[in-house]
Amino acid sequence: MPKNSEKSPYSSVTIIDVAREAGVSYGTVSRVINNSPNVKMETRERVKDVINRMGFVGNRSARSLVSGRTHMIGLLIPDLGTAYIGEIIRGIDIELETAQYNMMLYTTHRREIKESGYIYSLIQSGVDGLILILPRNPANYLEKLRSLQFPYVLVDHQGIDDQGPAVGATNYQGAYDATEYLIGLGHKRIAFITGSMDLGCSQERLAGYKAAMKKYAIPLVKEWIIEGDFEMSTGYVSAKVLMSFTEKPTAIFASNDMMALGVMNAVRDIGLRIPGDISVIGFDDIFQAGQTMPGLTTVHQPLERMGREATLMLIDMMEKGEIKTGKIELPTRLVLRDSCRSFPA
Amino acid sequence: MPKNSEKSPYSSVTIIDVAREAGVSYGTVSRVINNSPNVKMETRERVKDVINRMGFVGNRSARSLVSGRTHMIGLLIPDLGTAYIGEIIRGIDIELETAQYNMMLYTTHRREIKESGYIYSLIQSGVDGLILILPRNPANYLEKLRSLQFPYVLVDHQGIDDQGPAVGATNYQGAYDATEYLIGLGHKRIAFITGSMDLGCSQERLAGYKAAMKKYAIPLVKEWIIEGDFEMSTGYVSAKVLMSFTEKPTAIFASNDMMALGVMNAVRDIGLRIPGDISVIGFDDIFQAGQTMPGLTTVHQPLERMGREATLMLIDMMEKGEIKTGKIELPTRLVLRDSCRSFPA
DNA sequence: CTGAAAGCGCTAACAA
DNA sequence: TTGTTAGCGCTTTCAG
Numbered sequence: 001m002p003k004n005s006e007k008s009p010y011s012s013v014t015i016i017d018v019a020r021e022a023g024v025s026y027g028t029v030s031r032v033i034n035n036s037p038n039v040k041m042e043t044r045e046r047v048k049d050v051i052n053r054m055g056f057v058g059n060r061s062a063r064s065l066v067s068g069r070t071h072m073i074g075l076l077i078p079d080l081g082t083a084y085i086g087e088i089i090r091g092i093d094i095e096l097e098t099a100q101y102n103m104m105l106y107t108t109h110r111r112e113i114k115e116s117g118y119i120y121s122l123i124q125s126g127v128d129g130l131i132l133i134l135p136r137n138p139a140n141y142l143e144k145l146r147s148l149q150f151p152y153v154l155v156d157h158q159g160i161d162d163q164g165p166a167v168g169a170t171n172y173q174g175a176y177d178a179t180e181y182l183i184g185l186g187h188k189r190i191a192f193i194t195g196s197m198d199l200g201c202s203q204e205r206l207a208g209y210k211a212a213m214k215k216y217a218i219p220l221v222k223e224w225i226i227e228g229d230f231e232m233s234t235g236y237v238s239a240k241v242l243m244s245f246t247e248k249p250t251a252i253f254a255s256n257d258m259m260a261l262g263v264m265n266a267v268r269d270i271g272l273r274i275p276g277d278i279s280v281i282g283f284d285d286i287f288q289a290g291q292t293m294p295g296l297t298t299v300h301q302p303l304e305r306m307g308r309e310a311t312l313m314l315i316d317m318m319e320k321g322e323i324k325t326g327k328i329e330l331p332t333r334l335v336l337r338d339s340c341r342s343f344p345a
Numbered sequence: 346m347p348k349n350s351e352k353s354p355y356s357s358v359t360i361i362d363v364a365r366e367a368g369v370s371y372g373t374v375s376r377v378i379n380n381s382p383n384v385k386m387e388t389r390e391r392v393k394d395v396i397n398r399m400g401f402v403g404n405r406s407a408r409s410l411v412s413g414r415t416h417m418i419g420l421l422i423p424d425l426g427t428a429y430i431g432e433i434i435r436g437i438d439i440e441l442e443t444a445q446y447n448m449m450l451y452t453t454h455r456r457e458i459k460e461s462g463y464i465y466s467l468i469q470s471g472v473d474g475l476i477l478i479l480p481r482n483p484a485n486y487l488e489k490l491r492s493l494q495f496p497y498v499l500v501d502h503q504g505i506d507d508q509g510p511a512v513g514a515t516n517y518q519g520a521y522d523a524t525e526y527l528i529g530l531g532h533k534r535i536a537f538i539t540g541s542m543d544l545g546c547s548q549e550r551l552a553g554y555k556a557a558m559k560k561y562a563i564p565l566v567k568e569w570i571i572e573g574d575f576e577m578s579t580g581y582v583s584a585k586v587l588m589s590f591t592e593k594p595t596a597i598f599a600s601n602d603m604m605a606l607g608v609m610n611a612v613r614d615i616g617l618r619i620p621g622d623i624s625v626i627g628f629d630d631i632f633q634a635g636q637t638m639p640g641l642t643t644v645h646q647p648l649e650r651m652g653r654e655a656t657l658m659l660i661d662m663m664e665k666g667e668i669k670t671g672k673i674e675l676p677t678r679l680v681l682r683d684s685c686r687s688f689p690a
Numbered sequence: 691c692t693g694a695a696a697g698c699g700c701t702a703a704c705a706a
Numbered sequence: 707t708t709g710t711t712a713g714c715g716c717t718t719t720c721a722g
Binding site (some may be wrong): 361407 | 710714716717718
Binding site (some may be wrong): 060062064070072079085086093101102105112121125126231236264265266269271288291293 | 427
């Protein structure tokens with residue numbers, strides 16, 4: 001017999017206590033808790049009163065043990081600290097709360113996911129489903145997940161995998177729109193700084209840029225397309241390079257806001273003005289984009305909404321017990337601030 | 346009898362299956378799992394083999410139900426997306442992993458914690474302990490936590506509460522050191538932009554600045570002390586104000602890096618140079634501080650280490666079952682980059 | 691060193 | 707409408 005003496009004193013009240021206090025069997029208490037229709041109104045009220053009075057809160061472990069479900073989902077992310085992921089999580093949080101689920105957080109901290117059994121152990125650690133925000137393609141895990149028929153959703157994932165359920169944004173269209181906007185402003189000499197090219201989103205954004213340029217018959221200048229990596233310092237350095245050419249661009253389109261911020265700093269350091277001398281446009285619409293002077297015109301990604309949609313999909317799968325496939329792409333939107341102006345003025 | 350048919354197929358193997366396969370009782374399997382010494386080496390090996398072969402992973406709910414412990418801690422934070430919190434979480438993560446604990450994430454998303462019973466429900470949601478990263482003082486929750494003898498640790502908390510266990514940084518000393526550094530460089534006209542003054546850390550930093558100024562008998566200029574709020578845009582605006590004075594400061598000390606970044610942008614926009622015309626110093630040492638051009642000299646907060654220490658404290662409390670008190674203050678450290686120079690040159 | 695078995699708190703089937 | 711009860715998978719005591 002286990003020592004039931006020094007059990008956590010925080011969850012002391014059980015349904016048995018409630019049952020005794022309310023003068024019913026503990027099965028009835030269970031029914032009340034689970035909103036079973038088969039309880040007389042009067043009894044239900046009485047039990048509820050006792051529950052409140054005694055401060056009863058169900059024991060999760062016991063519930064999970066018998067029901068086989070934990071009402072927890074696992075969220076696997078590479079790292080925190082990027083505003084980007086925070087936004088997505090906010091969306092996840094919202095839907096989780098209304099659906100009464102909890103979230104376990106797992107971070108890979110950029111290191112490649114360790115053992116091949118990692119995901120497997122996540123599953124076994126007792127979550128009902130998994131949301132993965134892993135830009136790089138973790139192909140083998142997805143395979144395992146699929147073969148186990150375990151509910152999962154990918155967020156903003158850009159790998160080879162195209163079977164599992166996923167939600168992303170219209171990277172191609174967003175970049176196309178931004179480029180078209182610059183062109184509409186009269187710009188022809190538009191430089192582009194890419195993201196990390198091993199990511200699908202970077203490729204899509206580049207493709208969107210190229211497509212718009214092509215559409216308006218503006219020839220691409222090889223030197224004006226610089227390979228970046230989403231880091232601010234890279235934006236800075238790239239802008240310096242671009243501005244050192246005798247043939248300078250009049251607008252710079254960075255594949256994310258952080259690089260655009262770096263571009264803005266570089267332009268300032270050179271002694272040029274934004275948007276007076278050069279227009280700058282970013283991608284993501286992170287919080288800081290609206291904080292700079294001038295405000296950064298950028299392509300908004302509906303990150304919060306992506307988190308919400310993903311969560312909704314996951315919950316649906318978990319409740320219905322069926323695995324879906326197919327990717328949702330949420331629309332991006334151009335946010336006009338003050339970092340671009342028409343050219344020539 | 347509950348339907349045990351469509352149970353999660355992900356955790357099908359139980360100790361009973363293992364026991365049968367290994368030809369022992371399931372009590373013995375349990376002993377092997379829990380590293381009980383009372384198992385013959387040979388038996389232990391055989392069971393372990395079967396465990397691996399069958400891919401057995403213990404059922405958490407069942408374990409928790411009988412042991413009364415979940416091996417999960419709860420982390421309550423205001424919001425994500427601030428690099429600041431990401432760093433702390435990284436530290437927490439590291440220690441949690443070595444101690445084999447999992448983390449449930451709860452975000453308040455800036456809104457005031459809802460019902461007064463919120464913390465209580467966190468506790469009941471089945472975590473063994475709580476880490477709170479809540480700059481504002483949630484006094485009543487702490488009281489409840491203490492009265493319940495529930496293990497918790499505060500991180501970087503700056504409220505009235507001084508009883509519970511907490512880990513923070515030497516805000517006063519850090520600000521003092523930074524100010525002293527500027528003075529040592531020859532600066533006398535040093536402006537200061539505060540953080541949100543309802544936070545203890547902001548007050549401590551201001552006090553550190555004032556103390557250093559006093560120590561070197563430099564009179565404070567009221568107009569040069571501007572009340573800020575940790576936002577980049579506020580740094581920008583404040584710097585513009587400061588530079589509009591006929592009597593201008595030669596150095597600006599911002600209470601955090603984000604505001605310092607705003608200051609740098611403003612100075613650039615005015616057409617002045619950093620550090621040529623004006624020195625800038627920040628606080629926090631966020632990732633971006635090393636990414637700017639020039640690099641931002643700042644006061645490093647050992648955020649990751651704060652997370653680690655807090656976690657260690659919490660684990661200790663949970664394992665020993667005793668509540669400790671007392672705050673740990675981890676030392677800050679001045680990080681010299683290129684945003685300050687001696688004055689006059 | 692090992693087996694047997696009593697629960698942990700709860701859900702859900704079965705009776706009544 | 708309610709009470710009764712068999713487990714969920716596991717830990718831990720008690721015998722042996």
